[in-house]
Amino acid sequence: MTLRTRLIIAFVAATVPPVALTWWTSVALLDRSLAMSPTQQVDALSKSLEKTGREVYQRARARLAEEVEAERLKPAVLATQDPRVHDFWESGRSEEFSLTAEGGKIQFLRRVEDAVEVYESDLNGINLHAVTEQYKQARELLQSSRDRDLKRGFSLTFAVVALAVWAASLAGLIWWAHRLSRPVQRLTDALHRVAAGDLSVRIDDRRNDELGVAIGAYNDMAEQVERSREKLVHVTKLASWQSLARKMAHELKNSLTPIRLTMEEIAVRYPQDDFVDQASQIVVDEVVALERRVRAFTELASEPPVQLDPLNLNFIVEERVQFLKAAHPEIGYDLVLADESPTAFADADLVRGVLTNLLENAAHAAGRGGVVRTRTWRKNGTVFAEVHDSGPGLNAQARAALFEPTISFKKGGMGLGLSIARRGAVLCGGDLSLIDSELGGAAFRLTLPTCQS
Numbered sequence: 001m002t003l004r005t006r007l008i009i010a011f012v013a014a015t016v017p018p019v020a021l022t023w024w025t026s027v028a029l030l031d032r033s034l035a036m037s038p039t040q041q042v043d044a045l046s047k048s049l050e051k052t053g054r055e056v057y058q059r060a061r062a063r064l065a066e067e068v069e070a071e072r073l074k075p076a077v078l079a080t081q082d083p084r085v086h087d088f089w090e091s092g093r094s095e096e097f098s099l100t101a102e103g104g105k106i107q108f109l110r111r112v113e114d115a116v117e118v119y120e121s122d123l124n125g126i127n128l129h130a131v132t133e134q135y136k137q138a139r140e141l142l143q144s145s146r147d148r149d150l151k152r153g154f155s156l157t158f159a160v161v162a163l164a165v166w167a168a169s170l171a172g173l174i175w176w177a178h179r180l181s182r183p184v185q186r187l188t189d190a191l192h193r194v195a196a197g198d199l200s201v202r203i204d205d206r207r208n209d210e211l212g213v214a215i216g217a218y219n220d221m222a223e224q225v226e227r228s229r230e231k232l233v234h235v236t237k238l239a240s241w242q243s244l245a246r247k248m249a250h251e252l253k254n255s256l257t258p259i260r261l262t263m264e265e266i267a268v269r270y271p272q273d274d275f276v277d278q279a280s281q282i283v284v285d286e287v288v289a290l291e292r293r294v295r296a297f298t299e300l301a302s303e304p305p306v307q308l309d310p311l312n313l314n315f316i317v318e319e320r321v322q323f324l325k326a327a328h329p330e331i332g333y334d335l336v337l338a339d340e341s342p343t344a345f346a347d348a349d350l351v352r353g354v355l356t357n358l359l360e361n362a363a364h365a366a367g368r369g370g371v372v373r374t375r376t377w378r379k380n381g382t383v384f385a386e387v388h389d390s391g392p393g394l395n396a397q398a399r400a401a402l403f404e405p406t407i408s409f410k411k412g413g414m415g416l417g418l419s420i421a422r423r424g425a426v427l428c429g430g431d432l433s434l435i436d437s438e439l440g441g442a443a444f445r446l447t448l449p450t451c452q453s
Contacts, residue, residue, distance in 0.1 A: 046138035064121040075117035085116040260287040314341040330368040336375035342383035344448040346428035357421040358387040365391030391441035
């Protein structure tokens with residue numbers, strides 16, 4: 001299960017119960033609120049008002065009927081065409097009780113021959129029309145409240161709003177979880193590839209949080225492991241090359257010495273023979289060249305003593321440049337040295353040998369009118385010295401076998417210089433690597449540890 005899935009499940013598990021509990025609590029409180037709402041009081045009052053109005057009307061009607069029966073009231077006799085009694089006359093009823101138009105009196109209508117008798121009685125200031133209208137309004141208000149169904153509407157609205165907020169939060173969490181899990185997944189994939197042996201994997205993700213620190217630590221770790229593996233491979237190969245070089249140097253030396261002595265003796269015995277003199281000189285020159293190569297192989301096979309001491313890298317770089325500048329006056333030298341002189345912990349003779357080799361190679365590559373730039377700097381407990389040249393650079397074949405011995409890519413070279421130089425850097429606890437040149441040619445970086453306390 002991925003980290004993103006776990007975060008989503010954790011969010012759902014952490015938010016759904018509180019949201020459900022909040023909804024249930026809100027509905028319960030709404031029920032209580034509605035139970036105590038004025039609508040029930042209005043309902044009770046409207047019913048009480050209706051009952052009171054009916055009782056007042058019935059009593060007034062009974063009293064009026066009693067007074068009419070006792071003939072204590074004199075009626076008003078109206079013609080049948082009078083608008084006030086026209087509807088009653090047309091209805092065909094013999095008698096009828098009703099309220100006056102103002103609502104403050106009750107009247108009794110009775111049919112007599114071709115006229116209508118009208119008896120009226122006061123309701124003691126009670127306007128039953130107004131009471132009826134108030135009752136009607138109260139019932140309409142109650143009916144409207146029932147039609148709206150506040151509980152259902154509130155519950156539905158709350159559910160929709162809560163669901164919308166929760167869904168928006170979930171969408172934000174999914175986006176954040178994806179953003180959080182993506183670098184973690186990339187880091188995990190990179191670690192799997194490193195475990196499978198691919199040490200070239202780097203993660204390009206600039207972050208300022210803990211994941212950024214972890215990614216930076218991974219990149220540094222992978223780079224260090226890759227350099228360590230390259231150094232280990234180089235040291236392993238170097239051990240094999242040294243064993244072979246010792247055998248070759250021994251066999252060649254044993255054979256070359258008698259050949260050179262014999263040819264010198266022949267030249268002495270036959271001084272007047274031009275052919276013999278020329279042939280012996282050729283053989284001697286070739287033997288001398290072979291002996292020089294034998295000495296180079298002997299140097300490769302030898303294990304020089306290493307004396308690690310604090311040394312001023314700026315001073316050694318300036319010393320080597322000044323030493324070689326006289327031998328190559330046609331070359332322009334550019335020094336870019338660190339402001340605070342970096343102090344390395346290394347063998348001074350081995351460092352001088354490495355720098356000499358690099359500067360000589362750079363001078364030959366740059367050619368007449370070329371430029372050789374040397375810079376020093378320090379970072380995170382490591383000091384660096386770089387040598388750049390403005391020469392034609394190195395092709396893919398040269399880059400692939402640059403530090404292997406017995407392979408040379410320049411005229412008169414034996415192919416051992418860079419291999420010996422890298423061995424010296426490794427013996428000092430550092431390394432020598434090929435980098436991109438600032439001047440368009442080739443460039444090498446010497447890495448050394450800083451001074452130890």
